[in-house]
Amino acid sequence: MCESSLRKRVRQSLVKPIVQGIGSLLIVILLHGCEASFYKSLRGDTMGTYYRVIGQCRDSLTYQLLESELLSLTSVLSNYDVESEISVFNLSENIGEWVPVPETLVHVLAKAQTISEQTNGAFDVTVAPLVELWGFGVKEVSQPPSAESIARELRRVNYRLLELNESDNTLRKLSNIKLDLSGIGKGYGVDHIAEVLADQRCSDFLIDIGGEIRVRGHNALSHSWRIGFEVPDGTGQSEVFLRLSSGALATSGSYRNYRVFNEKSYTHVIDPRSGYPTSHNLTAVTVYRSTATEADALATALFVMGFDDALEFAESHDIAVALTTWDADSEKHNASYSTAMRALIKEGN
Numbered sequence: 001m002c003e004s005s006l007r008k009r010v011r012q013s014l015v016k017p018i019v020q021g022i023g024s025l026l027i028v029i030l031l032h033g034c035e036a037s038f039y040k041s042l043r044g045d046t047m048g049t050y051y052r053v054i055g056q057c058r059d060s061l062t063y064q065l066l067e068s069e070l071l072s073l074t075s076v077l078s079n080y081d082v083e084s085e086i087s088v089f090n091l092s093e094n095i096g097e098w099v100p101v102p103e104t105l106v107h108v109l110a111k112a113q114t115i116s117e118q119t120n121g122a123f124d125v126t127v128a129p130l131v132e133l134w135g136f137g138v139k140e141v142s143q144p145p146s147a148e149s150i151a152r153e154l155r156r157v158n159y160r161l162l163e164l165n166e167s168d169n170t171l172r173k174l175s176n177i178k179l180d181l182s183g184i185g186k187g188y189g190v191d192h193i194a195e196v197l198a199d200q201r202c203s204d205f206l207i208d209i210g211g212e213i214r215v216r217g218h219n220a221l222s223h224s225w226r227i228g229f230e231v232p233d234g235t236g237q238s239e240v241f242l243r244l245s246s247g248a249l250a251t252s253g254s255y256r257n258y259r260v261f262n263e264k265s266y267t268h269v270i271d272p273r274s275g276y277p278t279s280h281n282l283t284a285v286t287v288y289r290s291t292a293t294e295a296d297a298l299a300t301a302l303f304v305m306g307f308d309d310a311l312e313f314a315e316s317h318d319i320a321v322a323l324t325t326w327d328a329d330s331e332k333h334n335a336s337y338s339t340a341m342r343a344l345i346k347e348g349n
Helices: 005-020 063-077 085-091 103-118 125-133 147-154 185-199 292-305 307-316 339-348
Strands: 025-029 039-046 049-056 098-100 162-165 170-173 205-209 212-216 225-230 239-244 246-253 258-261 264-267 282-289 320-327 332-337
Touching: 039 063, 049 063, 049 185, 063 085, 063 103, 063 185, 085 103, 103 125, 103 162, 103 170, 103 185, 103 292, 125 147, 185 205, 185 212, 185 246, 185 292, 212 225, 212 292, 225 246, 239 246, 239 339, 246 292, 282 292, 282 307, 282 339, 292 307, 307 320, 307 339, 320 339, 332 339
Parallel strands: none
Antiparallel strands: 025 225, 039 049, 049 205, 098 170, 162 170, 205 212, 212 246, 225 239, 246 282, 258 264, 282 320, 320 332
């Protein structure tokens, strides 16, 4: 069996950060040198990160097709594009009026609202004012916000202040809300590309957008796709593998994006219920679901909940979840798994 150059590069680049204590990371184990010629591999940049698509598609899968589809998505979903459809909606002051928007935006928001209901607001796309306030939006800030400003912006954060009509693709604000799809957008992008590949008659594929992954079928060796997520134990050596022929994985964590104010670190994951960045010992959540959209949103929601509530939610809803926590006393990461995730791991090892 050959080892991909990609895997070697990933190992070399991640060993040092892992020793310093980051959370779980998804790593796709690809057999680059062993791939049959009809397994095409394409990669590029999108949504502020990378994308990678591998599929048995022969000539039907092209770089131009992927780029066109991804550009179309970002023109709707990106908060960093001032001319995107979501940016235009955010700037709109038509409170109480139904506003026509693209079907794509309504579709992703409908899925987001479902997760918000299921998690009692732990996931909430109206969190944008708080994201901006803490400096995780387009503009950075030099100081943490005051309690008064947080309380003020919290009045604009509630998923129930957004209404949508899927029959005619319209949205309505019930207050001066703003939307942020960073907790679901990449997952939705993965699922959209999966639909594109299915339309192109790609029988087997793997899609990865910034670590949000969806697979179908088998790799070039006719095996299920082998995907691992590293659980840091101080050495960077511990790996847990899953063998998947369908479904999606997504990870939310506090290790990649944070701000430091007055020598104190603040994670980019904002609790939409309190207005503050999460401050528990949970460092990463990895979720397996049938779609990347759901996995992405649930990973965000479960991270917001914290370890105890996240594990209870996963068990009561039969969700495969891996939870990584940081023990300050031992200065080590600990991994815990829901019953459904333990079953997946057993099948993959």
